[in-house]
Amino acid sequence: MTAIVDLRDVSITYAGAHGPVPAVRGVTLALERGRILGLVGESGSGKSSLVSAMLALLPKSASVQGRIVLDGRDLYSLGEHERRALRGREMATVSQDPFTALNPVVRIGTQLVEFQHALPNLTKPEKLRRAGAMLERVGIADPATRLNQYPHQLSGGLRQRVAIAGALLVSPKLLIADEPTTALDATTEMEVIELIRDMRGEVDGSIVLVTHDMGVVGRLCDDVAVLYAGELVESGPVDDVLNRPRHPYTRALLACDPARIDTPSRHLPTVPGTVPSPTALPAGCIFAARCQDVMALCHEVKPLLSAAGASRVACLRVSAP
Amino acid sequence: MAPITDTVAVAPPANRTGAHPAWVGLRRLLAHPAGLVAFIVVLGLVACALFAPWIAPYDPVKIAPRIRFQGPSWEHWLGTDQLGRDVLSRVIYGTGVALKVALSGTLAALLIGATLGIVGGLSRGSVDGALLLLCDAMRSLPLILFALAIVAIYGPSLATLIAIIAFSMAPGYFRVVRNQVLVLRSMDFVAASQSMGASLPRIALTHLVPNLLGPIIVLIAMDIPAVIGIESGLSFLGQGIQPPDPSWGSMLSDGYSFIRQAPHLAIAAGLPVIVSTVAFTFLGEALRDVLDPKSSRGRG
Amino acid sequence: MTALLEVNDLVVRYPTGSLFGRLRGEVREVTVLDGVSLTLDQGETLGLVGESGSGKTTLGRAIGGMTPMAAGSITLAGISATGRQDVFWREMRRQVGFMFQDPMAALDPRMRLAASITEPLAVNGIGRTERRRRAGDLLAEVGLSPDFAERFPHQISGGQARRVTVARALSLRPRLVIADEPTAGLDLSVQGELLNLLNAIQAASSVSFLFITHNLAVARHVTDRVAVMYLGRIVESARTADIFARPGHPYTRALLSAHGAPGATPRLTGEIPSLKRRPQGCEFHTRCPLATDRCRSEPPAEHLIGPQHQVRCHFPLAPAGKASPQVPPAHPEPARSQP
Incomplete structure (x- = not known):
């Protein structure tokens, strides 16, 4: 399979008041066509830093090392002008908050036309027609009326549908959905998850779903990448990572999820300790200080990502048992 | 009760000096590049105002017909005016007049505006509505015409000037304070205080005033140049400070009349207006940065 | 007590x-x-x-x-x-x-x-x-x-x-x-x-x-106990174990399935109505998959369907015999006999 987005040894460093802050370190990850x-x-x-880097939207204080390749082009060897063109045509986002993602004083139709600004050779009426057709495809009844309405006349769930329709209008190669259901109610959340699943065919590339909700991952994604303190600790197919987690952090995180604990209990599992600060990183494994299965070696040797089944895991217990 | 859970690991706190917040604020203001310059200029202006009799080389109202319209020289750094008075001394004495009018006018406006703003914001309902209506009506009055009418009735004097400034600026303070109070009272920490049974005066003192102080100080610093402008404008029209007392506006007016014979008069009177306006505006901008509690994040 | x-x-x-x-x-x-x-x-x-x-x-x-x-x-x-x-x-x-x-x-x-x-x-x-x-x-x-x-x-x-x-x-x-x-x-x-x-x-x-x-x-x-609210009313309340094992209100069941395992069926249509336009009868009828004419006209009273288990619905789900305590029961067929 071909990778739509290829992250190779990506590190992101912010210039802080007291020296550089390495927020992301050495992430290597491939997003394959047609997968979520x-x-x-x-x-x-x-x-969030990693996602901003993929969209080339990091603030000026951040620098990116490594390579981010979108469909064969190295994002950070392109000029700013070309990057901006890519953002409008090949990348799209659905943000967390459907209440701020749309301009409150502009009609839905006008905004959906504006989303297509990077599409050449289309007249405005054609773009409006495409917008109406897309609203219908994302399950919005009576699209002609909706096109003439303002965002505040729509409920939260409908607004998120409109935002998804807007993102899909450009047939992006990379669609990034940043916590798309966090601001929604449980019953609406399910509809939006189903919508994204149904609409995945519209994306001629891959979808990245940023979330902290393991339930949403299980229901929607094909692959999972687990980040901890700026490093990729485990990645692989959903079924492997969620049901047979290999990295102690993934295991601990899944164990904390109240939805995954069958017997009701007043005492919930936690991950003792705190995330290390990016300016005071330990020498060995990033998770060693909080790990249940820590060995003496873990405090000295930094584990590298290595294959384990269908997954890749950064843990000495897995790579050098 | 005994401690129940594990203690959370603690990073060293950002600000451990324990110094008085006002002192910390001043230090941060002086670390702000524009703030430092503006602060020094404002300090200089205040010094001019307070110590004018000692700083000024001559009596500002002493007429010397023989040395009229002299250009800048070693005896008279800024030259002399149409009556032979020393321009530098008049500018220095004028600082006192300008700041007196500006400070007392703004403070009076603040007192009226902020009090009504807190009352309006806390009471809401019809009291608030009536105050709002009154404030909008006052703001719609053309300022100079209103001022001229007041002067025509009560005659030009320092007191009239301050009263005009207080009444014309108060509605602005009312608006800002009232809106801020409405925002604050919808905040959860005010609701929390209410849920504890705190009285309205207590809430106003512990939560509203500290959170209003920052915006108000900034607003005052921003308004002082405008007030100096009003004073200069009215004096320029001959309706403000009356001769022979020195005022930047009346000096500007004189300079304007003799702009062909002695251009240094207009320049000498205009410069302090510009400098003080810019200094107070910069000070306001710097205070805005410094007084934001979140801006202390990550500083030592 | x-x-x-x-x-x-x-x-x-x-x-x-x-x-x-x-x-x-x-x-x-x-x-x-x-x-x-x-x-x-x-x-x-x-x-x-x-x-x-x-x-x-x-x-x-x-x-x-x-x-x-x-x-x-x-x-x-x-x-x-x-x-x-x-x-x-x-x-x-x-x-x-x-x-x-x-x-x-x-x-x-x-x-x-x-x-x-x-x-x-x-x-x-x-x-x-x-x-x-x-x-x-x-x-x-x-x-x-x-x-x-x-x-x-x-x-x-x-x-x-x-x-x-x-x-x-x-x-x-x-x-x-x-x-x-x-x-x-x-x-x-x-x-x-x-x-x-x-x-x-x-x-x-x-x-x-x-x-x-x-x-x-x-x-x-x-x-210990849970009360489920909808449009400003408590529509169901029960001991926590009971409400998860035997939810009596269609809304509770929809909520549970939205949280629960994939494959649970009941779908709520639409969104919570505005408080300014409170529906007549049972407030939930606009989204309820089981609503009847009675639901659209007559507000339901509270029924006791178990110990400490109250449901505000004309047709509360009869308490199931044995449901597994952790998994919400699958939604029953919509065709239910009316009492």
Whole structure:
């Protein structure tokens, strides 16, 4: 299979007040055509930085090392102008908050036309027609009326549908959905998950779903990548990672999820300790200080990602048992 | 009760000096490049105002017909005016007049505006509505015409000037304070205080005033140049500070009349207006940065 | 045993409309809570679940005395209020601690944490030295080191801010703590720490919790009973194990399936209606897959379908014989015989 997005040894460093802050370190990851990747991690894991790097939307204070290749082109060897053209045509995003993603004073139709600004050779009426057709495909009844409405006249779930329709209008090679269901109610969340699953054929590339919700990953994704403190600790097919987690952090994280604990219990599992600060990183394994299965070696040797079954895992217990 | 859970690991806190917040704020203001320059200029202006009799080389109202319209020289750094008075001394004494009007006018405006703003914001309902209506009506008055009308009735004097400034600026403070109070009272920490049974005056003192202070100080620093402008404008029209007292506006007006014979008069009177306006504006901008509590993040 | 908290037929209305409307004396109101009743025992945790707009936060705020009630009564530890009775509310506020949904917004950005934590003590006239001592104790109790006392809210993390709000809620040793979405926005590992902390506090002091959440997975673990809210009414309440094993209301079943394993079928159509346009009859009929003509015209009464298990539905699901306690039962066929 061909990779749509290929991250090779990607590191992201921010210029901080007290020196450089290495927020993401050495992430190698390939997103394959037609698959949905779940990018999972807690706060401080670097998942937002990584996503911003894929969209070439990092702030000026950040520098990217390594290569991010989108469909054969190295994103960071392109000029700013070409990168901007790519953002409009080959990448699209669905953001967390459907209430701020749309301009409140512009009609839905106008905004959906504007989303297609990078598409050449289409007249405005054609773009509006495409917008209406896309609204219908994402399950919005009476698209003609909706095109004339303003965002505040739509409910949260409908707005997220409109945002998804807007992202799909350009047939992107990379669609990044950043916590697309977090702001929605449980019953609406399910509809949006099903919609993304149904619409995956519209994306001529791959979808990245950024989330902290393991339930959403299980229901929607093909692959998962687990980030911890700026490093990729485990990646592989959903079934392997969620049901046979190999990295102790993945195991601990899944064990914490109340939805995965069958017997009701007042005492819930936790991951003792805190995430190391990116400016004070340990010498060996990044997770050693909190790990249940830690060995003496873990504090000295940094584990590399190595194949384990269908997954890749960065753990000495797996690579050198 | 005994400690129940594991203690959370703690990173060293960002600000461990324990110094008084005002002192910390001043230090940060002086670390701000524009803030430092503006602060020094403002300090200089205040010094001019306070110590004018000692700083000024001559009596600002002493007429010397023989040395009229002299250009800058070693005896008179900024030259002399149409009556032979020393321009530098008049500019220095004028600083006092300008700051007196600006400070007392703004403070009076603040007192009226902020009090009504807190009352309006806390009471809401019809009291708030009536205050809002009054404030909008006042703001719609053309300022110079209103001022001229007041001067026509009460006669030009320092007190009239301050009153005009207070009444014309108060609605602005009312608006800002009231809106800020409405925002604050919808915040959860105010609701939390209410849920503890705290009284309205207590909430106003512990939560509203500290959170209003920052925006208000910035607003004052930004408004002082405008007030100096009003004073200069009215004096320029002959309706403000009356001769022979020195005022930047009346000096500007004189300079304007003799712009062909003695251009240094207009320049000498205009420069302090510009410098003080820019300095107070920069000070306001710097205070805005410094007083944001979140800006202390990551600083030593 | 008499209940610690008893809420009877509580009604809350919010005024709406513009300034000019109010000046003209127009009164337009939206009924946010419509006849809510519940009880809570000492040391018990009641989960209040529902989607946004269900009124669960308003109910918490009304019990905490932050939202005036239009009708009904609240009784706490034997003292009742039926309106704005100051004596009651003063006593009430001493007995109730409140944790807000957004801990950062609930802390004054210009106040040091020690002052925030002990604000309830200051309101009740406790002196400065005593407050300082208690601040240290309270910080220790929620697992924070003493140097947090001098910090400002922007210097701490979200999880730590939660602990600070727990400390403040406990500062007057209340008998009831109302926790509004106490785990919203927390990472999974931190969420567990906070819930364990609340549990340990309850075990040590037998404080009662009113636990407002939209997260059913969390509610299943930490509550004794659950009340499900929809459009300002409690549509179902039962012991936690019962409600997860045998949900009686179609809405509860839909919520459970939205959280539960894939493949669960009942689909809700549409979204929660606006409070300004409350549906006639049963409020849920616009989205209910089982709605009949009766549902569209006649508001349902509460039925008791099991011990402590109440359902506000014309056609409550009959209690199933044996359902596995962890997996919500599959949705029954829509074709059910009417009683």
